[in-house]
Amino acid sequence: MRRPPLQTLIALVLTAVWGAGLGIAHLRGDIPFIDGAEATLTNLRNVLGGTRQPPDIVTIVAIDDEASRQAGHYPLPRATLAKVVDAITALKPKAIGLDMLLVDPGAEADDAALAQSLRKTNAVLAVAGIFPESRQRVADYSKEPLARVPSALQFLEPLPRFAQAASYGVVNVQTDKTGTPRFVPMLFRSGGRIEPSFSLRVVSAATGEPTTVISDHIKLGDRLVHTDTGYLLPLSFYGPRGTIRTIGASAALTGQLPEEAIRDHIVVIGATVTGGGDVFPTPFDPVLPGVEVISTSITHLIAGDGLVRDRDVRLIDLGFAIGLPVVLVGLLASRRNTIGLIIALCVILAWLSINISAFKHGIWLSAAVPIAAAIPPALLFGAVQLWLGRKQARHFEQQSELLQRIQAPGLAEHLARDPGFLADPVRQEAAIVFIDLNGFTGLSEAIGPTAVRELLNGFYDLVDEEVSACGGAITSFMGDGAMILFGLPQPKRDDPANAACCCIRLADRMRGWFGTLPESIASRIGFKIGAHFGTVVASRLGGHGRQQITATGDTVNVASRLMEVAARSNAEIAFSDDLLQSAGRDSEPYTEGQLDGPIEASLRGRAGSLAVWLWRSRA
Secondary structure, three states: OOOOOHHHHHHHHHHHHHHHHHHHHHHOOOOHHHHHHHHHHHHHHHHHHOOOOOOOOEEEEEEOHHHHHHHOOOOOOHHHHHHHHHHHHOOOOOEEEEEOOOOOOOOHHHHHHHHHHHHOOOEEEEEEEEOOOOOOOOOOOOOOHHHHOOEOOEEEOOOHHHHOOOEEEEOOOEEOOOOOEEEEEOEEEEOOEEEEEHHHHHHHHHHOOOEEEEOOEEEEOOEEEOOEOOOEEEOOOOOOOOOOOEEEHHHHHOOOOOHHHHOOOEEEEEEOOOOOOOEEOOOOOOOEEHHHHHHHHHHHHHHOOOOEOOHHHHHHHHHHHHHHHHHHHHHHHHOOOHHHHHHHHHHHHHHHHHHHHHHHOOEOOOOHHHHHHHHHHHHHHHHHHHHHHHHHHHHHHHHHHHHHHHOOOOHHHHHHHOOOOOOOOEEEEEEEEEEEEEOHHHHHHHHOHHHHHHHHHHHHHHHHHHHHHHOOEEEEEEOOEEEEEEOOOOOOOOHHHHHHHHHHHHHHHHHHHHHHOOHHHHOOOEEEEEEEEEEEEEEEEEOOOOEEEEEEOHHHHHHHHHHHHHHHOOOOEEEEHHHHHHHOOOOHHHHOOEEEEEEEEEOOOOOOEEEEEEEEOOO
16 A cells, blocks of 8 residues: 655644644533534534423422512512412422522511421522632643532522521533533532532432532432533523423412422422523523523433533544544545545535434534534645645646647647557558758858857747647757658648648748848758658657657658758759648649649659659749
8 A cells, every 4th residue: 555645644643633632622621712613513403403392300480470460579578489489398399499599688577487488398599609700610620520610709608597497509500602501510619618509409309319429420329420521511401491391480379380290390499580680592592591491400410311421422522533634634635636525525424413413312522623623634734735736737837838848749738638649659641741941050160059049949939830830740850950740649631731831831931030030140041841741650769768759651751851852953842742632722832832843853762753843932
C-alpha cells in the first residue's frame, strides 16, 4: 500500500491533536465558545424527537391567576397556602414539594398555621443558592469529585420555624447561553457545606430511599442516577407547559382536587401566575414555568427517562472529536474528486444519524464538539489542497505550454488526453511540407550568435502562426528549417488543400518578414518550400527517456528534396503533382500567384523523375 505524503501525515496528526484538545476540554466540562452551538443543536434534536407523554408520577398544583384572585393578592397569604397544603395532605400524596422561598416572616398566625400544616405531611421546601455569576460555572479542575459541585456564596434558607417542620433542598437550575435549563445540579456547596437539590430531596422523601454520593455518581437506594460532570442531571423536556399534569391551587381551596391525581403521587406546589417571573425558554415553550422544570427533573430521577450524559458518554464524544475530523481530512487527502466528497458526505450523514438516534434513545452525545473539531481542519486542509492544486495546475499549464512550444502544437495536447497516442506506428495518408532558409549558414558566421538567435526566433514564430492557422502540426524545427505535417492526430480529407494553403501563406509571410529585416541581412537570405502528399508512417521516435512524434517514409524524403527543386528553378514553392491533384483545382496555388507545370524533375537519391509544379508570387 502506498505511503501517504508527508504533508498528509502532518495534517492528520495536527487534526487529531486539535480534536483531542477539544475532546479533553469537553471531558472536563462544557466549552464556553461552543456552548451556544450545542444549545441550539440540542433544541433542534428535542424538537425533532417531538413531545412525549410523561410518566404519571408528579402532579403540579399551580398558584395561578385564579388562585391569586381568590386569595386577594400574590404571593398567597401563608394561611391560604396552609389550606392548600392541608387539602393535598388529606389525599395522601407520597410527598409535597413547595417550589417557593419562605425566607421572609409573615403574619405570626399565618406562619404558625403553615408550619403546623408542614408538620402533618412529608414536605420539602425550596432553598435558593446565591452565586457570584448568573451561571453556575465551576472553575476548579481538582480531581476530587465534590470540587466540581456548583459553589454558592450563600444559601437563602426557609425561616427556622419552617425548616424545623420540613426538609429542604436547593432549587436552582443551570441554564445554557440561550437561557434554556439544561441541567439540575444534584448537589450544591457553600464553603465546606454540601446541600442536596430540591429535586433530589423530594424524590428521597417520596421513595424513602437514602441518597448516596460516590465518585461521579449518585445512588438512590440501589438505583444509579446518571449525572454529568459536577453531579448535573441533564433535562429532557416532555413538551410545552401543561404537559406534566397541572391543577390550579383554587381547586384545593374549594375542595375539588381530583384524588387520583394526588394519592400516591409527588405533588409540587409552585407559581404560574402571570408576571410571577419564574419562567424559562425551552425547545417547546418560550415561557415554561419553573415549577414544571423542577417537576421534569423529579420525574427523571424516579422514571430514569432523562438524558444520559456522564463521563462514559463524554468519552464517546472524545472519540468522535478525534475520529470524525481525521476521517474527513483523510478522505480529502486520498480522494480529491467527486467520489471523495460523496464518501465524506456519507460519513457526515452516518455520524448525524448515530447522534440523532442516540439522542432519541436518551443518550446525549455532543453535536457541537465533533463539528467544531471537524470543520476547521477540513476547511483549512481543503483550502491548502485547493491552493496546492492551483499551484500544481499552473505548473502543469506552464509545462504544457512549454511542451507545446517544443513538441508539435496540438499533438502534445492530444497526447495529454490520450497517452497511448501513436504508441504503435500508424500508416496513413498525410501531406508533408518543408521550409528552409537559403544562405543562412554564411549569414550566421557574419552576424554573430545573438543576432542569429533573434533571427531564428522570428522565423519560428512566423512558421508557428501560419501552420497553426491552417491546422497543421510542426513535427520539428531543424536549425533554419521546419518540417510540417497535415494528417495528425487524425487524417482529414482537406489535409492536402490545407497544406497547399499553408505553403502560399508561408511564402507571403516570408516576403513580408524579409522586408522588415535590415538590407544587409535580407539581401543575403531567401527561402524555399517543398510539399508532397502520400503515405507516411506516423510514430514516436526515441527511447523511454525522451520521445519525438514524427513521420517517416518516402513521402517525407520527397517533400524534403522538392525544396532543392524549388531552389534550382528559382521558385518559392515546389509542389508535387500528387499534392495538387489531391488539393483540387480550387486550392490557393491555382488562384494565387503564378503556377507553372507540371515538369518532370529528378530528385537527389531517387531513381526516375517526379511531376512537379513550381509556384512564384506575382510581386
